[in-house]
Amino acid sequence: MDGALHRRIAADLTRRIQQREWLPGDQIPSRAALAAEYDVHEQTIRLAVTLLRKRGLLEGEQRSRLFVAHPPAMRALINPDADWPHPSETTDTAPRRATVELAARLDVPVGTRLQHETVECLDPGGRSAMLVSSWWRGRRQPHDSFVVEVGAIELHERQAHALGLTVDTLAYRLVRTRLDTAGRAVETADLVLPMDRWVLRF
Incomplete structure (x- = not known):
C-alpha cells in the first residue's frame, strides 16, 4: 500500500x-x-x-x-520560557549545521554543528498545541534570562501535519533566545503556535 x-x-x-x-x-x-x-x-x-x-x-x-470535533479552546501564552505543564513528544533530535540565521542568533560561525530538538507539546486531550524547535552548541547550558521576538509564518508541510492544519496556514512564530549571566546566547528556539488556539499576553 x-x-x-x-x-x-x-x-x-x-x-x-x-x-x-x-x-x-x-x-x-x-x-x-x-x-x-x-x-x-x-x-x-x-x-x-x-x-x-x-x-x-x-x-x-x-x-x-x-x-x-469542536474547535479547541483558546489558550493564553503568558511566559514563553515556562515549562510545558502537559504531555509532550520529542519528534526529532538530529543535529543540524548552523544556517546564516541560526549562526546570527547563537553568535557562532555558519556551518557550526548544533544540537537540535523538536518537541510537540500536547494539550490535556492529547492534541498538538505547539511545536518547539531548539538549537544549541555543545552541552545544554543553564540560562539566566531570555529574549523573544514575535512574528508570523506560513506553516510548511511537516508543521501543518503535526498541528492538524493545512499547509500555508498562518501561525505565530516566537523566536526565543536564552542568555547566560553575561548576556551570551546559549540556546535559541522557534515556538510555533496556531493562531486559532492561542492569544499572546506577555
Missing part, C-alpha cells in the same frame, strides 16, 4: 471539514462508506481517521462512530 495514500485522504477530509461539508458535532460517513467513496481498502481509511483523531479534527472511539 502507498504509505502516503492515507495522508492524502486525511488532507482531503480536512479540506472538506474546513469547507464546512460537515459541521462540528456532525457524524461523518462510516469507514466502509469512505472506503467505497475513495476506492481504497478500509484499513487505509482507518489510518486516515486515526491521523485526524490525533490532530483533534475528529472525535470518537477507534471502532465507533466519528464526529467532527
